[in-house]
Amino acid sequence: MSCEIEVDGLIKRFGTNTVLNGIDLCLKPGERVAIIGPSGTGKSTLLRCLNWLDRPDEGRIVIGDLQVDAAKAGKSQILALRRRTGFVFQNYALFANKTARENIMEGLTTVRGWPKDKALARADKILSQIGLGDRGDSYPSGMSGGQQQRVGIGRAMALDADLMLFDEPTSALDPEWVGEVLDLIRAIADGRQTMLIVTHEMQFAREIADRIVFMEGGRIVEQGPPDQIFGNPQDDRTRSFLRRVG
Numbered sequence: 525m526s527c528e529i530e531v532d533g534l535i536k537r538f539g540t541n542t543v544l545n546g547i548d549l550c551l552k553p554g555e556r557v558a559i560i561g562p563s564g565t566g567k568s569t570l571l572r573c574l575n576w577l578d579r580p581d582e583g584r585i586v587i588g589d590l591q592v593d594a595a596k597a598g599k600s601q602i603l604a605l606r607r608r609t610g611f612v613f614q615n616y617a618l619f620a621n622k623t624a625r626e627n628i629m630e631g632l633t634t635v636r637g638w639p640k641d642k643a644l645a646r647a648d649k650i651l652s653q654i655g656l657g658d659r660g661d662s663y664p665s666g667m668s669g670g671q672q673q674r675v676g677i678g679r680a681m682a683l684d685a686d687l688m689l690f691d692e693p694t695s696a697l698d699p700e701w702v703g704e705v706l707d708l709i710r711a712i713a714d715g716r717q718t719m720l721i722v723t724h725e726m727q728f729a730r731e732i733a734d735r736i737v738f739m740e741g742g743r744i745v746e747q748g749p750p751d752q753i754f755g756n757p758q759d760d761r762t763r764s765f766l767r768r769v770g
């Protein structure tokens with residue numbers, strides 16, 4: 525099967541620091557890929573480049589019929605890319621002065637240009653899907669970390685994106701809230717949403733991912749099915765990382 529999402533030769537530098545050093549990826553429709561690796565290795569930067577939160581210096585991103593070249597991407601292409609990707613942040617990144625419902629509506633009215641009443645109906649549907657049907661009027665400060673991250677995920681779900689990007693979605697949470705957030709992501713994964721998830725939850729990655737990608741030093745070192753990467757890693761760097769986190 526051909527790639528739904530394709531990344532070719534992605535390079536990102538911060539000054540003289542080359543953080544992504546030629547990333548190639550191909551995701552088939554509905555494929556769920558978990559990215560693991562030591563910190564400072566470029567995992568967040570890769571996800572951020574795919575949503576153009578960070579601007580890649582070289583390479584190409586293809587999502588369906590949309591092709592974005594780092595060298596010559598214009599405003600309309602970047603907006604189109606954002607329409608097709610939903611991003612879930614480690615620290616939720618909710619608007620503190622907006623309610624849960626308004627946070628979910630925001631991307632629909634701005635990125636998608638939906639009229640308010642349509643966005644509102646969609647937000648209410650999402651609120652009930654994420655188990656917060658009665659919390660639409662709550663502000664982030666009145667919600668638990670788990671509830672806030674569920675709103676963060678709901679905001680990305682609302683966009684009905686071709687690709688969902690999760691950047692360590694549970695690592696800012698108190699342990700008591702991790703389970704409910706993983707449950708929600710598991711439900712999204714069960715729906716065969718194409719996704720890239722950076723996570724430290726190795727057991728969870730093993731359970732939901734079709735493929736594990738191990739990154740180190742801005743490169744993909746090794747990738748394969750979970751059983752292979754966790755059970756029989758081929759590269760010394762993968763083995764040493766898994767020994768440290770396992």
Ligand code: ADP
Nearest residue numbers: 538541543561562563564565566567568569570
């Ligand atoms: P990871 O998510 O794997 O921990 P990151 O992608 O966050 O790694 O960071 C990779 C490298 O890029 C790190 O050395 C980090 O300091 C650097 N980096 C990330 N964002 C920026 C930035 N905005 N400006 C300068 N350097 C950055």
Ligand code: MG
Nearest residue numbers: 567568569692
């Ligand atoms: Mg990171």
